[in-house]
Amino acid sequence: MTTNAQLFETAQNLMPGGVNSPVRAFGSVGGTPVAMISGQGPYLTDTEGKEYVDLVGSWGPALLGHKHPEVTEAVRKAVDAGLGFGTSHPSEARLAELVRDRVPGAEMIRMVSTGTEATMTAVRLARGATGKNLVVKFAGCYHGHSDGLLAAAGSGVATLGLPGSAGVTEAQASETIVLEYNDRSGLETVFNEHGENIAAVITEATPANMGVVPPEPGFNQLIRDLTSKYGAKMIFDEVMTGFRITEAGYWGASGRQEGWTPDLFTFGKVIGGGLPTAAVAGSREVMEHLAPTGPVYHAGTLPGNPVAMAAGVATLEAATAEVYEHIDSKAEVVAEALTAALNDAGVEHSIQKVGSLFSVAFGTSATGVHNYTEAQSQESFRYGPFFHAMLDAGVYLPPSVFEAWFLSAAHDDAAVDRILQALPAAARAAAEATA
Numbered sequence: 169m170t171t172n173a174q175l176f177e178t179a180q181n182l183m184p185g186g187v188n189s190p191v192r193a194f195g196s197v198g199g200t201p202v203a204m205i206s207g208q209g210p211y212l213t214d215t216e217g218k219e220y221v222d223l224v225g226s227w228g229p230a231l232l233g234h235k236h237p238e239v240t241e242a243v244r245k246a247v248d249a250g251l252g253f254g255t256s257h258p259s260e261a262r263l264a265e266l267v268r269d270r271v272p273g274a275e276m277i278r279m280v281s282t283g284t285e286a287t288m289t290a291v292r293l294a295r296g297a298t299g300k301n302l303v304v305k306f307a308g309c310y311h312g313h314s315d316g317l318l319a320a321a322g323s324g325v326a327t328l329g330l331p332g333s334a335g336v337t338e339a340q341a342s343e344t345i346v347l348e349y350n351d352r353s354g355l356e357t358v359f360n361e362h363g364e365n366i367a368a369v370i371t372e373a374t375p376a377n378m379g380v381v382p383p384e385p386g387f388n389q390l391i392r393d394l395t396s397k398y399g400a401k402m403i404f405d406e407v408m409t410g411f412r413i414t415e416a417g418y419w420g421a422s423g424r425q426e427g428w429t430p431d432l433f434t435f436g437k438v439i440g441g442g443l444p445t446a447a448v449a450g451s452r453e454v455m456e457h458l459a460p461t462g463p464v465y466h467a468g469t470l471p472g473n474p475v476a477m478a479a480g481v482a483t484l485e486a487a488t489a490e491v492y493e494h495i496d497s498k499a500e501v502v503a504e505a506l507t508a509a510l511n512d513a514g515v516e517h518s519i520q521k522v523g524s525l526f527s528v529a530f531g532t533s534a535t536g537v538h539n540y541t542e543a544q545s546q547e548s549f550r551y552g553p554f555f556h557a558m559l560d561a562g563v564y565l566p567p568s569v570f571e572a573w574f575l576s577a578a579h580d581d582a583a584v585d586r587i588l589q590a591l592p593a594a595a596r597a598a599a600e601a602t603a
């Protein structure tokens with residue numbers, strides 16, 4: 169048997185940090201990354217044969233749990249027909265139709281391969297459609313790793329962004345304005361000063377990559393109002409929340425009720441049902457700026473791949489209202505038990521929750537976390553010991569305090585009980601943690 173430790177040692181010689189995406193290296197929680205070899209329903213099994221209740225869900229796609237029979241069957245059928253042809257294929261339009269039925273503002277769709285590509289394309293489209301240059305984003309909102317979206321906040325409100333990664337040039341970052349999330353007056357100031365040059369505001373529908381941070385009431389509406397007033401596009405990044413928070417994503421819990429629609433949506437994660445697919449979608453008017461109908465270029469070898477489309481179609485078809493009700497209610501149970509266990513252990517914390525998406529922040533004020541500055545100032549040192557106590561007890565949490573916990577339709581009472589039983593000892597480990 170190959171152990172996780174042996175595998176990680178081999179991998180570190182062959183891949184930077186031993187991983188293909190940084191958070192998988194367990195840098196912020198310490199210890200040896202666990203390599204999984206199979207998944208079934210709410211469970212994952214690692215290389216050593218140990219089983220875990222999975223609360224990562226492949227970082228979001230596994231809405232239905234692992235190896236859902238209908239999704240697996242649809243993928244098998246697609247594989248039998250051939251892995252891909254680089255041509256049009258009937259299931260592309262089927263997936264596009266399923267998306268539009270749920271989110272009517274997604275009148276037209278372009279499939280891409282990753283969420284990064286979706287947001288990158290949405291930004292190019294906004295610039296191409298408006299003829300303007302500047303993009304406004306919020307600190308702590310993650311939109312993938314394209315250069316211009318890896319900008320960090322400068323000091324002061326209306327300053328232009330600084331490079332957020334080595335290899336991002338000042339020129340690229342300087343066309344991105346970075347504001348604190350939920351900063352209404354900062355947003356108004358930026359539009360007052362730069363309004364004629366702003367192509368787009370991009371925002372996570374509800375942020376969940378700095379821990380979950382709910383938008384304050386009216387914040388998304390303000391983005392909509394200001395972008396409309398100044399002729400900029402509103403890009404609503406639903407890569408994580410799309411088809412997860414409701415059947416119509418976070419828009420279904422916000423814009424649909426409040427009567428607003430963004431110009432562009434980006435989708436990823438759930439839309440591919442576990443295979444690499446994402447999408448940019450929006451009004452016909454904006455979307456037809458894309459090649460070949462318009463001058464904004466986007467192309468790809470794999471977009472619309474039939475195996476990925478089959479996984480996406482089967483996932484959305486199986487994601488019924490009952491699925492969302494189930495996930496919401498299980499998330500409620502786990503979040504309540506989490507806060508009870510932490511209270512019993514005397515750990516100051518806030519549960520950051522929007523629908524079924526939630527995360528925990530340690531040592532925060534009673535009102536919780538509202539932006540990236542507050543997210544970063546929490547007692548994140550408490551998470552490593554908490555995480556490892558849960559891991560030892562057979563619960564696989566995201567290996568970073570800044571990631572949301574993902575439940576699925578497959579999390580039944582037995583899986584949830586295992587989580588609940590593990591929480592008290594983990595809460596005590598968090599209480600005993602030292603910086």
Ligand SMILES: *Cc1c(COP(=O)(O)O)cnc(C)c1O
Nearest residue numbers: 282283284310311312405407408
């Ligand atoms: C995951 C994520 C992305 C990036 O998607 P990838 O498929 O990892 O490139 C973009 N935006 C948000 C909100 C995400 O959660």
